[in-house]
Structures are given as structure tokens and as C-alpha cells.
Amino acid sequence: MTREENEIKSKSENIDQPNNVVDMMLSKNQQPTLDSETMILETQKRVWAALKKGYEYTGLIDESDAYLRKHVLSKIDMVVLYVDLVGSTTMTLEMPAEKIAIIISSFSQEMAAVIRQHHGYVLKFVGDAVIGYFVRDESGLLAADNAVDCANSMISIIQKGINPILNQYDYPDLMVKIGVDFGQNIVVRYGSDIENSHVDLMGPAMNIAAKIQNMAKPNQILIGNDVYQRLHPSSQKDFVRIIWTKDEWKYRSRATGETYHVYEFKG
Numbered sequence: 132m133t134r135e136e137n138e139i140k141s142k143s144e145n146i147d148q149p150n151n152v153v154d155m156m157l158s159k160n161q162q163p164t165l166d167s168e169t170m171i172l173e174t175q176k177r178v179w180a181a182l183k184k185g186y187e188y189t190g191l192i193d194e195s196d197a198y199l200r201k202h203v204l205s206k207i208d209m210v211v212l213y214v215d216l217v218g219s220t221t222m223t224l225e226m227p228a229e230k231i232a233i234i235i236s237s238f239s240q241e242m243a244a245v246i247r248q249h250h251g252y253v254l255k256f257v258g259d260a261v262i263g264y265f266v267r268d269e270s271g272l273l274a275a276d277n278a279v280d281c282a283n284s285m286i287s288i289i290q291k292g293i294n295p296i297l298n299q300y301d302y303p304d305l306m307v308k309i310g311v312d313f314g315q316n317i318v319v320r321y322g323s324d325i326e327n328s329h330v331d332l333m334g335p336a337m338n339i340a341a342k343i344q345n346m347a348k349p350n351q352i353l354i355g356n357d358v359y360q361r362l363h364p365s366s367q368k369d370f371v372r373i374i375w376t377k378d379e380w381k382y383r384s385r386a387t388g389e390t391y392h393v394y395e396f397k398g
Contacts, residue, residue: 310344
């Protein structure tokens with residue numbers, strides 16, 4: 132092994148200790164604030180253990196479900212984030228099915244942990260995509276800035292945390308496309324059972340965030356104009372408006388009727 136491989140392996144020991152950070156973050160009332168270096172290290176330990184020892188995450192305590200059930204039929208202003216894994220179809224053709232399952236499961240749980248770390252809710256996992264949403268919390272933190280910080284952290288976690296472990300197994304790097312939009316969504320419950328009927332979100336922001344994500348390139352973050360306008364000025368300078376050269380983007384602003392502006396993160 133190279134020195135780097137040995138360092139990653141040594142840091143990945145003791146994964147079976149209780150109080151694992153991601154399990155804490157995915158449990159009720161446990162949201163430690165972690166710096167990026169710690170997040171990356173913890174990610175490496177978990178992914179290494181998942182591939183080598185079959186480590187399984189304890190699972191998500193669904194705070195989103197509880198939140199939505201309290202607000203059925205409410206219209207809520209929120210920022211919606213879609214993160215979608217690129218190239219998973221190719222991976223399924225080239226790798227053993229059990230390894231694909233571990234990688235996608237680990238990816239999804241790690242992205243969920245990043246959403247929670249940035250004061251967001253995990254709405255659901257859809258295949259190899261994760262959907263999160265951000266509302267103004269008790270501390271007054273702004274949802275738009277939280278969502279953008281979350282998107283950047285996701286790419287950092289993948290590039291510096293997950294991919295170095297996959298490289299040790301000669302597996303391909305993971306890449307994602309991220310789309311973010313702001314708007315009012317209504318909480319819907321599919322059934323009369325208050326505790327068990329499925330709850331979900333419905334609204335323009337859900338749809339446009341998905342379409343924005345679909346337009347992104349690998350490892351690209353795209354945000355809608357309604358998110359951009361709500362960012363702190365210091366964050367706005369990191370984005371550049373995309374000038375569409377063809378008719379690939381046809382969606383119009385819900386407020387003005389003009390072509391809805393989309394911005395790319397440049398950093």
C-alpha cells in the first residue's frame with residue numbers, strides 16, 4: 132500500500148465504535164456541528180467500512196415526515212435541493228450488484244447527513260437521487276444560503292471523502308448534478324390515516340428544481356433566480372447567470388412570465 136492508502140486505512144479503524152457521527156446526525160435531537168475536515172474523515176471511515184466489512188447505517192429517523200405531518204395542507208416557502216448521481220447506469224453494467232447497492236446506499240446516506248448538517252430536511256431517496264428542503268429555522272438561518280452551502284459540501288464530501296476510498300478498490304469516481312430552486316410548496320397527505328398515510332410535497336419549486344438539476348453537468352451546481360435573489364450578496368458573487376444558446380431551457384418565471392434565469396456556481 133502507498134502511504135496515502137495506509138493513512139486512510141488507519142483512520143478508518145474503530146468504525147464499529149458506538150456513537151458514530153453520521154448515526155448521531157441521522158437520529159432525533161442529535162445534530163453535532165462538524166467542520167468539513169471532520170465530515171470528510173467520518174465519510175471515509177464509513178464508506179471504507181461499508182465496502183470492506185459490510186457496515187450498515189442505522190437509518191434515518193424521519194424528522195421530515197414528522198415535520199410534514201404537522202403541516203398537512205400548509206403552504207410553505209422553502210428551498211428545494213435535488214442531488215442526482217451521474218453514471219449509475221454504467222456502473223450497474225460494470226460492477227457486481229452487491230457493490231453497487233453498497234455504494235448507492237452509502238452515497239444516499241452521506242448526502243442525507245450533509246443536508247441535516249446544513250439545517251435541512253431529507254424529503255426522500257428516489258433511486259440514486261436525494262431530495263432535501265430548507266426552511267427558516269429557529270436560529271433565523273437563511274434557507275437559500277444553507278442550501279448553497281450544502282450543495283458545495285456535497286461535492287467536497289464526494290471528491291475528498293468518498294472517491295479516495297472507491298479508488299482503493301479501482302472503482303470509478305462518483306459525480307453528481309445538483310439543482311436548487313425556491314418557492315411555495317403545499318404539504319399533501321395521501322389518505323385519511325393521520326399517522327401512517329404517505330405525506331409529500333407538491334409545488335412549482337419541486338418541479339423546477341428537478342428540471343434545473345437535469346440541465347446540470349457533472350459536479351455542477353445550478354440554482355434558480357428565486358434562490359439567487361435570496362442569497363447574501365457575498366454568496367451571489369460566486370454565481371454566474373447561464374446564457375442559453377439554444378432552446379434547451381424554456382421555463383418561465385412564475386412572477387414575470389419571462390425566461391426563468393438559472394445561475395451556475397463558479398466559486
